[in-house]
Amino acid sequence: MAKTHVTASINGDVKEFLCEPSDTLLQTLRDELGLTGTKEGCGSGDCGACSVTINGRLVCSCLVLGVEAEGTEIETVEGIGASDKLHVIQEKFLEHAALQCGICTPGLIVSTKALLEENPDPTEEEARYYLAGNLCRCTGYDKIIRAVMDAAETMRGGA
Amino acid sequence: MVSVVYEAPDSIQGAIDLLANATITTKVLAGGTDLIIQMQGVNEERLVVDVKKIPGMMDATLSDKGLDLGPSMPCAEFTARDDIKAVYPGLVEAAYLIGSTQVQGRCSVGGNLCNSSPAADTIPALIANGAQCVIKGPGGERTVAVEDFVTGVAQNCMDKGELLTLIKIPRPAANTSDAYLRFIPRTEMDIAVAGAGVSVTLDDDGTCTAARVAIGAVAITALLVPEAAQALIGTKLDEDALQAAADAASAASKPITDRRGTVEFRTHVVGVLVKRAAKIAAERAGG
Ligand SMILES: Cc1cc2nc3c(=O)[nH]c(=O)nc-3n(C[C@H](O)[C@H](O)[C@H](O)COP(=O)(O)OP(=O)(O)OC[C@H]3O[C@@H](n4cnc5c(N)ncnc54)[C@H](O)[C@@H]3O)c2cc1C
Ligand code: FES
Ligand code: FES
Numbered sequence: 001m002a003k004t005h006v007t008a009s010i011n012g013d014v015k016e017f018l019c020e021p022s023d024t025l026l027q028t029l030r031d032e033l034g035l036t037g038t039k040e041g042c043g044s045g046d047c048g049a050c051s052v053t054i055n056g057r058l059v060c061s062c063l064v065l066g067v068e069a070e071g072t073e074i075e076t077v078e079g080i081g082a083s084d085k086l087h088v089i090q091e092k093f094l095e096h097a098a099l100q101c102g103i104c105t106p107g108l109i110v111s112t113k114a115l116l117e118e119n120p121d122p123t124e125e126e127a128r129y130y131l132a133g134n135l136c137r138c139t140g141y142d143k144i145i146r147a148v149m150d151a152a153e154t155m156r157g158g159a
Numbered sequence: 160m161v162s163v164v165y166e167a168p169d170s171i172q173g174a175i176d177l178l179a180n181a182t183i184t185t186k187v188l189a190g191g192t193d194l195i196i197q198m199q200g201v202n203e204e205r206l207v208v209d210v211k212k213i214p215g216m217m218d219a220t221l222s223d224k225g226l227d228l229g230p231s232m233p234c235a236e237f238t239a240r241d242d243i244k245a246v247y248p249g250l251v252e253a254a255y256l257i258g259s260t261q262v263q264g265r266c267s268v269g270g271n272l273c274n275s276s277p278a279a280d281t282i283p284a285l286i287a288n289g290a291q292c293v294i295k296g297p298g299g300e301r302t303v304a305v306e307d308f309v310t311g312v313a314q315n316c317m318d319k320g321e322l323l324t325l326i327k328i329p330r331p332a333a334n335t336s337d338a339y340l341r342f343i344p345r346t347e348m349d350i351a352v353a354g355a356g357v358s359v360t361l362d363d364d365g366t367c368t369a370a371r372v373a374i375g376a377v378a379i380t381a382l383l384v385p386e387a388a389q390a391l392i393g394t395k396l397d398e399d400a401l402q403a404a405a406d407a408a409s410a411a412s413k414p415i416t417d418r419r420g421t422v423e424f425r426t427h428v429v430g431v432l433v434k435r436a437a438k439i440a441a442e443r444a445g446g
Contacts (some may be wrong), residue, residue: 002293004165021162021163021207022160022163022198022213043196045261045262046348054264058231058260058262058266059261060261063192063195063262063263063265064164065191065195065207068191068209068211070167079408111260111261114260132347132348133261134279
Protein backbone atom coordinates (compact mmCIF):
# COMPACT_ATOMS: atom_id res chain seq x y z
CA MET A 1 0.00 0.00 0.00
CA ALA A 2 1.17 3.48 -0.81
CA LYS A 3 1.73 5.68 2.20
CA THR A 4 -0.36 8.81 2.48
CA HIS A 5 1.10 12.27 2.90
CA VAL A 6 -0.40 14.10 5.88
CA THR A 7 0.06 17.69 7.10
CA ALA A 8 -0.99 18.56 10.63
CA SER A 9 -0.06 20.90 13.41
CA ILE A 10 1.52 18.94 16.24
CA ASN A 11 2.04 20.90 19.46
CA GLY A 12 1.94 24.13 17.47
CA ASP A 13 4.44 23.13 14.75
CA VAL A 14 3.24 22.24 11.27
CA LYS A 15 4.53 18.75 10.51
CA GLU A 16 4.44 16.77 7.30
CA PHE A 17 4.62 13.02 7.53
CA LEU A 18 3.79 9.81 5.73
CA CYS A 19 1.54 7.20 7.16
CA GLU A 20 0.05 3.89 6.26
CA PRO A 21 -3.74 4.42 5.96
CA SER A 22 -4.33 1.56 8.39
CA ASP A 23 -2.05 3.08 11.06
CA THR A 24 -3.66 4.61 14.10
CA LEU A 25 -2.75 8.13 15.16
CA LEU A 26 -1.06 6.51 18.16
CA GLN A 27 1.24 4.46 15.90
CA THR A 28 1.88 7.50 13.73
CA LEU A 29 2.83 9.69 16.68
CA ARG A 30 5.10 7.11 18.22
CA ASP A 31 6.65 5.37 15.22
CA GLU A 32 6.61 8.04 12.51
CA LEU A 33 7.05 11.22 14.56
CA GLY A 34 9.05 9.82 17.48
CA LEU A 35 6.62 11.30 20.00
CA THR A 36 6.72 8.40 22.41
CA GLY A 37 5.22 10.29 25.36
CA THR A 38 1.82 9.07 24.20
CA LYS A 39 1.49 5.50 25.49
CA GLU A 40 -0.34 2.39 24.37
CA GLY A 41 -2.10 0.56 27.17
CA CYS A 42 -4.88 -1.36 25.49
CA GLY A 43 -5.35 -0.25 21.88
CA SER A 44 -9.11 -0.44 22.36
CA GLY A 45 -10.24 2.85 23.90
CA ASP A 46 -10.43 1.51 27.44
CA CYS A 47 -7.37 2.87 29.25
CA GLY A 48 -6.75 6.45 28.08
CA ALA A 49 -2.93 6.11 28.10
CA CYS A 50 -3.00 7.29 24.48
CA SER A 51 -5.01 10.48 25.17
CA VAL A 52 -4.31 13.49 22.94
CA THR A 53 -6.42 16.42 21.84
CA ILE A 54 -7.47 17.00 18.23
CA ASN A 55 -8.72 20.53 17.55
CA GLY A 56 -9.04 20.93 21.31
CA ARG A 57 -11.12 17.80 21.85
CA LEU A 58 -9.85 14.95 24.02
CA VAL A 59 -9.71 11.59 22.22
CA CYS A 60 -7.96 8.22 22.37
CA SER A 61 -5.30 8.31 19.66
CA CYS A 62 -5.58 4.51 19.35
CA LEU A 63 -9.11 5.02 17.98
CA VAL A 64 -8.16 7.58 15.32
CA LEU A 65 -6.45 6.86 12.01
CA GLY A 66 -3.23 8.75 11.35
CA VAL A 67 -4.63 9.92 8.00
CA GLU A 68 -7.53 11.58 9.84
CA ALA A 69 -5.02 14.05 11.28
CA GLU A 70 -4.84 15.92 7.95
CA GLY A 71 -5.42 19.62 8.54
CA THR A 72 -6.01 19.28 12.28
CA GLU A 73 -4.26 20.64 15.37
CA ILE A 74 -2.99 17.93 17.66
CA GLU A 75 -1.63 18.34 21.17
CA THR A 76 0.28 15.60 22.91
CA VAL A 77 1.95 15.44 26.31
CA GLU A 78 5.17 16.70 24.70
CA GLY A 79 3.40 20.04 24.13
CA ILE A 80 2.66 20.49 27.82
CA GLY A 81 5.34 22.24 29.88
CA ALA A 82 9.04 22.20 28.96
CA SER A 83 11.99 20.23 30.33
CA ASP A 84 13.17 23.25 32.30
CA LYS A 85 9.70 24.50 33.26
CA LEU A 86 7.04 21.94 34.06
CA HIS A 87 3.35 22.74 33.70
CA VAL A 88 1.49 23.20 37.00
CA ILE A 89 -0.35 19.93 36.42
CA GLN A 90 2.97 18.10 36.03
CA GLU A 91 4.38 19.77 39.15
CA LYS A 92 1.33 18.77 41.16
CA PHE A 93 1.56 15.15 39.97
CA LEU A 94 5.14 15.09 41.28
CA GLU A 95 4.32 16.90 44.50
CA HIS A 96 1.48 14.53 45.36
CA ALA A 97 3.36 11.43 44.17
CA ALA A 98 0.46 10.76 41.82
CA LEU A 99 2.35 8.14 39.87
CA GLN A 100 4.17 4.89 40.41
CA CYS A 101 5.08 3.09 37.19
CA GLY A 102 4.07 6.17 35.18
CA ILE A 103 2.56 4.51 32.12
CA CYS A 104 -0.81 6.20 32.72
CA THR A 105 0.71 9.59 33.55
CA PRO A 106 1.07 11.22 30.11
CA GLY A 107 -2.56 10.39 29.32
CA LEU A 108 -3.68 11.71 32.68
CA ILE A 109 -1.73 14.96 32.23
CA VAL A 110 -3.31 15.52 28.81
CA SER A 111 -6.78 14.66 30.13
CA THR A 112 -6.40 16.81 33.24
CA LYS A 113 -5.40 19.77 31.08
CA ALA A 114 -8.48 19.22 28.90
CA LEU A 115 -10.66 18.95 32.01
CA LEU A 116 -9.37 22.17 33.54
CA GLU A 117 -9.72 24.06 30.27
CA GLU A 118 -13.37 22.99 30.07
CA ASN A 119 -14.10 23.30 33.76
CA PRO A 120 -11.54 25.25 35.81
CA ASP A 121 -13.38 24.57 39.07
CA PRO A 122 -14.50 20.92 39.03
CA THR A 123 -15.88 19.13 42.06
CA GLU A 124 -14.01 15.97 42.99
CA GLU A 125 -16.89 13.95 41.55
CA GLU A 126 -16.78 15.86 38.26
CA ALA A 127 -13.03 15.32 38.05
CA ARG A 128 -13.40 11.59 38.76
CA TYR A 129 -16.10 11.19 36.09
CA TYR A 130 -14.18 13.21 33.52
CA LEU A 131 -11.06 11.11 34.10
CA ALA A 132 -12.90 7.77 34.29
CA GLY A 133 -11.45 6.82 30.91
CA ASN A 134 -7.88 7.06 32.25
CA LEU A 135 -7.06 3.83 34.03
CA CYS A 136 -4.25 3.52 36.56
CA ARG A 137 -3.29 0.10 37.87
CA CYS A 138 -0.84 1.40 40.49
CA THR A 139 -1.96 4.37 42.52
CA GLY A 140 -5.58 3.70 43.46
CA TYR A 141 -6.44 7.15 42.02
CA ASP A 142 -6.52 9.00 45.31
CA LYS A 143 -3.21 10.80 44.84
CA ILE A 144 -4.08 11.52 41.21
CA ILE A 145 -7.31 13.19 42.23
CA ARG A 146 -5.51 15.19 44.94
CA ALA A 147 -2.99 16.37 42.35
CA VAL A 148 -5.76 17.30 39.92
CA MET A 149 -7.74 19.25 42.54
CA ASP A 150 -4.61 21.04 43.73
CA ALA A 151 -3.58 21.90 40.16
CA ALA A 152 -7.09 23.27 39.54
CA GLU A 153 -6.86 25.48 42.61
CA THR A 154 -3.39 26.72 41.73
CA MET A 155 -4.37 27.44 38.15
CA ARG A 156 -7.46 29.37 39.26
CA GLY A 157 -5.36 31.36 41.70
CA GLY A 158 -2.79 32.18 39.05
CA ALA A 159 -5.37 33.32 36.53
CA MET B 160 -2.85 -7.18 8.69
CA VAL B 161 -5.65 -5.04 7.42
CA SER B 162 -4.72 -2.85 4.51
CA VAL B 163 -6.75 0.29 4.14
CA VAL B 164 -7.66 2.53 1.24
CA TYR B 165 -8.80 5.77 2.87
CA GLU B 166 -11.16 8.24 1.24
CA ALA B 167 -12.80 11.31 2.74
CA PRO B 168 -15.38 12.54 0.21
CA ASP B 169 -17.02 15.94 0.70
CA SER B 170 -20.49 15.01 -0.55
CA ILE B 171 -23.06 12.29 0.10
CA GLN B 172 -23.10 11.42 -3.60
CA GLY B 173 -19.31 11.11 -3.54
CA ALA B 174 -19.54 8.68 -0.62
CA ILE B 175 -22.29 6.63 -2.26
CA ASP B 176 -20.30 6.37 -5.51
CA LEU B 177 -17.23 5.15 -3.61
CA LEU B 178 -19.24 2.64 -1.57
CA ALA B 179 -21.33 1.38 -4.48
CA ASN B 180 -18.49 0.99 -6.98
CA ALA B 181 -15.93 -0.59 -4.67
CA THR B 182 -14.63 -4.04 -5.51
CA ILE B 183 -13.29 -4.62 -1.99
CA THR B 184 -15.05 -4.66 1.40
CA THR B 185 -16.21 -1.17 2.31
CA LYS B 186 -16.66 0.45 5.71
CA VAL B 187 -18.06 3.84 6.58
CA LEU B 188 -15.93 5.65 9.18
CA ALA B 189 -17.64 8.01 11.61
CA GLY B 190 -15.95 8.28 15.04
CA GLY B 191 -14.21 4.94 14.61
CA THR B 192 -14.76 3.87 18.23
CA ASP B 193 -16.25 0.59 17.03
CA LEU B 194 -14.78 0.37 13.54
CA ILE B 195 -11.09 0.89 14.32
CA ILE B 196 -11.20 -1.83 16.99
CA GLN B 197 -13.10 -4.15 14.64
CA MET B 198 -10.44 -3.71 11.94
CA GLN B 199 -7.68 -5.01 14.21
CA GLY B 200 -6.67 -8.50 13.20
CA VAL B 201 -8.65 -8.38 9.96
CA ASN B 202 -6.61 -9.73 7.10
CA GLU B 203 -7.96 -8.08 3.97
CA GLU B 204 -7.99 -4.91 1.96
CA ARG B 205 -10.69 -2.44 2.94
CA LEU B 206 -12.03 0.79 1.57
CA VAL B 207 -12.68 3.10 4.50
CA VAL B 208 -14.95 6.03 3.62
CA ASP B 209 -14.65 8.79 6.21
CA VAL B 210 -17.95 10.71 6.17
CA LYS B 211 -16.98 13.46 8.64
CA LYS B 212 -16.08 15.96 5.88
CA ILE B 213 -19.58 15.78 4.38
CA PRO B 214 -21.71 18.82 5.23
CA GLY B 215 -24.77 17.82 7.18
CA MET B 216 -23.33 14.61 8.62
CA MET B 217 -21.90 16.54 11.58
CA ASP B 218 -24.72 19.05 12.28
CA ALA B 219 -27.91 19.01 14.29
CA THR B 220 -30.87 21.30 13.57
CA LEU B 221 -33.75 21.67 15.99
CA SER B 222 -36.99 23.18 14.65
CA ASP B 223 -40.77 23.08 15.32
CA LYS B 224 -40.85 19.87 13.29
CA GLY B 225 -38.22 18.15 15.40
CA LEU B 226 -34.54 17.30 15.33
CA ASP B 227 -32.55 16.63 12.16
CA LEU B 228 -29.48 14.94 13.56
CA GLY B 229 -26.41 14.50 11.40
CA PRO B 230 -25.55 10.89 12.23
CA SER B 231 -21.81 11.45 12.69
CA MET B 232 -21.85 14.41 15.10
CA PRO B 233 -19.56 13.49 18.03
CA CYS B 234 -21.52 12.78 21.21
CA ALA B 235 -19.44 15.40 23.08
CA GLU B 236 -20.97 18.03 20.80
CA PHE B 237 -24.44 16.49 20.82
CA THR B 238 -24.68 16.21 24.60
CA ALA B 239 -23.46 19.81 25.03
CA ARG B 240 -26.49 21.11 23.10
CA ASP B 241 -28.81 22.45 25.81
CA ASP B 242 -31.56 23.18 23.27
CA ILE B 243 -31.65 19.50 22.28
CA LYS B 244 -31.39 18.31 25.87
CA ALA B 245 -34.43 20.41 26.82
CA VAL B 246 -36.57 18.55 24.27
CA TYR B 247 -35.09 15.02 24.35
CA PRO B 248 -33.39 14.66 27.76
CA GLY B 249 -33.50 10.85 27.68
CA LEU B 250 -31.88 10.61 24.27
CA VAL B 251 -29.09 12.96 25.32
CA GLU B 252 -28.57 10.92 28.50
CA ALA B 253 -28.29 7.75 26.45
CA ALA B 254 -25.67 9.35 24.18
CA TYR B 255 -23.78 10.60 27.24
CA LEU B 256 -23.52 7.07 28.65
CA ILE B 257 -21.33 5.89 25.77
CA GLY B 258 -17.74 5.41 26.90
CA SER B 259 -15.37 7.89 28.50
CA THR B 260 -14.70 11.57 27.82
CA GLN B 261 -12.21 10.44 25.17
CA VAL B 262 -14.74 8.14 23.48
CA GLN B 263 -17.39 10.89 23.65
CA GLY B 264 -15.02 13.11 21.67
CA ARG B 265 -15.45 10.82 18.66
CA CYS B 266 -18.41 8.45 19.00
CA SER B 267 -21.66 9.29 17.24
CA VAL B 268 -25.34 8.37 17.51
CA GLY B 269 -25.29 7.23 13.86
CA GLY B 270 -22.28 5.01 14.55
CA ASN B 271 -24.02 3.54 17.58
CA LEU B 272 -27.06 2.78 15.43
CA CYS B 273 -25.15 1.43 12.41
CA ASN B 274 -22.90 -0.73 14.57
CA SER B 275 -26.20 -2.34 15.58
CA SER B 276 -25.13 -3.92 18.84
CA PRO B 277 -28.01 -5.34 20.92
CA ALA B 278 -26.71 -3.29 23.86
CA ALA B 279 -26.28 0.03 22.02
CA ASP B 280 -27.48 2.71 24.42
CA THR B 281 -28.97 5.24 22.02
CA ILE B 282 -31.18 2.76 20.14
CA PRO B 283 -33.94 2.31 22.78
CA ALA B 284 -33.94 6.08 23.35
CA LEU B 285 -34.27 6.72 19.60
CA ILE B 286 -37.11 4.21 19.32
CA ALA B 287 -38.92 5.76 22.30
CA ASN B 288 -38.79 9.08 20.44
CA GLY B 289 -40.11 7.63 17.18
CA ALA B 290 -36.88 8.38 15.30
CA GLN B 291 -36.54 7.62 11.59
CA CYS B 292 -33.40 6.76 9.62
CA VAL B 293 -32.90 8.45 6.27
CA ILE B 294 -30.79 6.14 4.10
CA LYS B 295 -29.34 7.12 0.74
CA GLY B 296 -27.79 4.83 -1.81
CA PRO B 297 -27.41 4.17 -5.52
CA GLY B 298 -31.16 3.43 -5.70
CA GLY B 299 -32.18 6.74 -4.11
CA GLU B 300 -33.47 7.60 -0.67
CA ARG B 301 -35.63 5.68 1.79
CA THR B 302 -36.77 6.19 5.35
CA VAL B 303 -36.90 3.40 7.92
CA ALA B 304 -38.10 3.54 11.55
CA VAL B 305 -35.29 2.84 14.01
CA GLU B 306 -37.13 -0.21 15.39
CA ASP B 307 -37.02 -1.73 11.88
CA PHE B 308 -33.47 -0.62 11.07
CA VAL B 309 -31.56 -3.17 13.13
CA THR B 310 -32.23 -6.71 11.96
CA GLY B 311 -29.86 -8.80 14.06
CA VAL B 312 -26.66 -8.76 16.09
CA ALA B 313 -24.41 -6.29 14.22
CA GLN B 314 -26.81 -6.42 11.27
CA ASN B 315 -29.09 -3.78 9.80
CA CYS B 316 -31.23 -3.16 6.76
CA MET B 317 -28.64 -1.15 4.80
CA ASP B 318 -27.43 -2.63 1.51
CA LYS B 319 -24.09 -2.21 -0.26
CA GLY B 320 -23.55 1.39 -1.29
CA GLU B 321 -26.01 2.77 1.25
CA LEU B 322 -25.28 5.38 3.87
CA LEU B 323 -27.25 6.64 6.86
CA THR B 324 -27.46 10.35 6.07
CA LEU B 325 -29.87 11.72 8.68
CA ILE B 326 -31.69 10.75 11.85
CA LYS B 327 -35.07 12.49 11.97
CA ILE B 328 -36.71 12.75 15.35
CA PRO B 329 -40.22 14.23 15.49
CA ARG B 330 -40.93 17.13 17.82
CA PRO B 331 -42.67 15.65 20.88
CA ALA B 332 -46.30 16.72 21.51
CA ALA B 333 -46.95 19.15 24.39
CA ASN B 334 -46.41 17.66 27.87
CA THR B 335 -44.23 14.87 26.49
CA SER B 336 -40.83 13.80 27.72
CA ASP B 337 -38.48 10.85 27.72
CA ALA B 338 -35.95 9.00 29.84
CA TYR B 339 -33.35 6.29 29.30
CA LEU B 340 -31.92 4.06 32.00
CA ARG B 341 -29.53 1.13 31.81
CA PHE B 342 -28.19 -1.35 34.31
CA ILE B 343 -24.43 -1.87 34.49
CA PRO B 344 -22.42 -3.43 37.30
CA ARG B 345 -20.08 -0.39 37.48
CA THR B 346 -20.85 3.32 37.70
CA GLU B 347 -19.55 4.21 34.22
CA MET B 348 -17.65 2.77 31.23
CA ASP B 349 -19.57 -0.47 30.82
CA ILE B 350 -21.96 -2.12 28.39
CA ALA B 351 -25.67 -2.33 29.25
CA VAL B 352 -26.91 -5.57 30.82
CA ALA B 353 -30.42 -4.21 30.20
CA GLY B 354 -31.71 -0.81 29.10
CA ALA B 355 -35.05 0.98 28.73
CA GLY B 356 -36.13 4.09 26.86
CA VAL B 357 -39.59 5.50 27.59
CA SER B 358 -41.49 8.50 26.25
CA VAL B 359 -44.83 9.58 27.75
CA THR B 360 -47.39 12.27 26.99
CA LEU B 361 -49.68 13.51 29.75
CA ASP B 362 -52.87 15.56 29.56
CA ASP B 363 -53.66 18.44 31.91
CA ASP B 364 -54.86 16.22 34.72
CA GLY B 365 -51.85 13.92 34.47
CA THR B 366 -53.44 11.07 32.52
CA CYS B 367 -51.06 9.40 30.09
CA THR B 368 -52.41 9.85 26.56
CA ALA B 369 -49.53 8.41 24.56
CA ALA B 370 -46.41 6.39 25.31
CA ARG B 371 -43.58 4.52 23.63
CA VAL B 372 -41.50 1.94 25.46
CA ALA B 373 -38.32 0.38 24.03
CA ILE B 374 -35.94 -2.09 25.65
CA GLY B 375 -32.31 -2.90 24.91
CA ALA B 376 -29.74 -5.63 25.61
CA VAL B 377 -32.47 -8.21 26.27
CA ALA B 378 -32.91 -9.57 22.74
CA ILE B 379 -30.87 -9.70 19.52
CA THR B 380 -32.11 -6.19 18.74
CA ALA B 381 -33.64 -3.39 20.77
CA LEU B 382 -37.41 -3.90 20.87
CA LEU B 383 -40.40 -1.55 20.74
CA VAL B 384 -42.92 -2.95 23.25
CA PRO B 385 -46.42 -1.66 22.36
CA GLU B 386 -47.98 -3.81 25.15
CA ALA B 387 -45.96 -1.90 27.74
CA ALA B 388 -47.06 1.43 26.25
CA GLN B 389 -50.70 0.25 26.26
CA ALA B 390 -50.40 -0.55 29.96
CA LEU B 391 -49.50 3.11 30.60
CA ILE B 392 -51.97 4.85 28.27
CA GLY B 393 -55.21 5.94 29.94
CA THR B 394 -53.73 5.69 33.44
CA LYS B 395 -52.24 8.21 35.82
CA LEU B 396 -49.10 6.06 35.94
CA ASP B 397 -50.03 4.63 39.31
CA GLU B 398 -48.14 1.67 40.74
CA ASP B 399 -50.46 -0.89 39.07
CA ALA B 400 -50.02 0.67 35.64
CA LEU B 401 -46.23 0.89 36.05
CA GLN B 402 -46.10 -2.74 37.20
CA ALA B 403 -48.21 -3.82 34.23
CA ALA B 404 -45.81 -2.02 31.88
CA ALA B 405 -42.85 -3.64 33.65
CA ASP B 406 -44.45 -7.08 33.30
CA ALA B 407 -45.15 -6.46 29.59
CA ALA B 408 -41.52 -5.47 29.03
CA SER B 409 -40.24 -8.54 30.90
CA ALA B 410 -42.60 -10.74 28.86
CA ALA B 411 -41.39 -9.21 25.56
CA SER B 412 -37.72 -9.64 26.41
CA LYS B 413 -35.78 -12.62 25.06
CA PRO B 414 -32.43 -12.28 26.82
CA ILE B 415 -29.49 -14.65 26.96
CA THR B 416 -27.29 -15.60 29.87
CA ASP B 417 -23.71 -14.40 29.64
CA ARG B 418 -21.04 -13.45 32.13
CA ARG B 419 -22.71 -10.10 32.79
CA GLY B 420 -26.20 -11.34 33.56
CA THR B 421 -28.54 -14.31 33.53
CA VAL B 422 -31.83 -14.65 31.67
CA GLU B 423 -33.74 -14.40 34.98
CA PHE B 424 -31.87 -11.29 36.09
CA ARG B 425 -32.20 -9.48 32.77
CA THR B 426 -35.89 -10.34 32.44
CA HIS B 427 -36.58 -8.87 35.87
CA VAL B 428 -34.30 -5.85 35.63
CA VAL B 429 -35.60 -4.69 32.26
CA GLY B 430 -39.06 -4.39 33.84
CA VAL B 431 -37.70 -2.41 36.77
CA LEU B 432 -35.92 -0.06 34.36
CA VAL B 433 -39.10 0.49 32.33
CA LYS B 434 -40.96 1.38 35.51
CA ARG B 435 -38.32 3.84 36.69
CA ALA B 436 -37.80 5.39 33.26
CA ALA B 437 -41.57 5.89 32.89
CA LYS B 438 -41.66 7.70 36.24
CA ILE B 439 -38.78 9.98 35.29
CA ALA B 440 -40.29 10.70 31.87
CA ALA B 441 -43.63 11.55 33.52
CA GLU B 442 -41.99 13.92 36.00
CA ARG B 443 -40.24 15.65 33.13
CA ALA B 444 -43.44 15.80 31.09
CA GLY B 445 -44.80 17.94 33.88
CA GLY B 446 -47.39 15.55 35.32
C1 LIG C 1 -14.17 2.30 25.68
C2 LIG C 1 -15.46 2.20 24.93
C3 LIG C 1 -16.67 2.26 25.63
C4 LIG C 1 -17.89 2.17 24.95
N1 LIG C 1 -19.04 2.25 25.68
C5 LIG C 1 -20.24 2.14 25.06
C6 LIG C 1 -21.44 2.24 25.81
O1 LIG C 1 -21.44 2.44 27.03
N2 LIG C 1 -22.62 2.12 25.14
C7 LIG C 1 -22.68 1.92 23.79
O2 LIG C 1 -23.78 1.83 23.25
N3 LIG C 1 -21.54 1.82 23.05
C8 LIG C 1 -20.33 1.92 23.65
N4 LIG C 1 -19.17 1.83 22.92
C9 LIG C 1 -19.23 1.54 21.47
C10 LIG C 1 -19.12 2.76 20.53
O3 LIG C 1 -18.40 3.81 21.12
C11 LIG C 1 -20.50 3.28 20.10
O4 LIG C 1 -21.21 2.26 19.44
C12 LIG C 1 -20.41 4.52 19.20
O5 LIG C 1 -21.63 5.20 19.20
C13 LIG C 1 -19.98 4.24 17.77
O6 LIG C 1 -19.95 5.47 17.07
P1 LIG C 1 -18.75 5.85 16.08
O7 LIG C 1 -19.10 7.15 15.47
O8 LIG C 1 -17.45 5.75 16.75
O9 LIG C 1 -18.91 4.66 15.01
P2 LIG C 1 -17.85 4.00 14.02
O10 LIG C 1 -16.94 3.11 14.75
O11 LIG C 1 -17.27 5.01 13.11
O12 LIG C 1 -18.89 3.12 13.17
C14 LIG C 1 -19.60 2.03 13.75
C15 LIG C 1 -20.22 1.18 12.63
O13 LIG C 1 -21.24 1.88 11.97
C16 LIG C 1 -20.94 2.11 10.60
N5 LIG C 1 -21.37 3.48 10.31
C17 LIG C 1 -21.07 4.59 11.06
N6 LIG C 1 -21.71 5.66 10.55
C18 LIG C 1 -22.42 5.23 9.48
C19 LIG C 1 -23.29 5.89 8.53
N7 LIG C 1 -23.58 7.18 8.63
N8 LIG C 1 -23.85 5.13 7.55
C20 LIG C 1 -23.57 3.81 7.45
N9 LIG C 1 -22.78 3.14 8.32
C21 LIG C 1 -22.19 3.85 9.31
C22 LIG C 1 -19.45 1.87 10.48
O14 LIG C 1 -19.10 1.41 9.21
C23 LIG C 1 -19.22 0.80 11.53
O15 LIG C 1 -19.57 -0.45 11.07
C24 LIG C 1 -17.91 1.96 23.56
C25 LIG C 1 -16.70 1.92 22.84
C26 LIG C 1 -15.49 2.04 23.51
C27 LIG C 1 -14.21 2.01 22.73
S1 FES D 1 -4.25 2.64 24.28
FE1 FES D 1 -5.85 3.95 23.62
S2 FES D 1 -7.24 3.79 25.22
FE2 FES D 1 -5.77 2.32 25.79
S1 FES E 1 1.14 4.77 37.80
FE1 FES E 1 1.19 2.78 37.00
S2 FES E 1 -0.63 2.73 35.85
FE2 FES E 1 -0.80 4.61 36.84
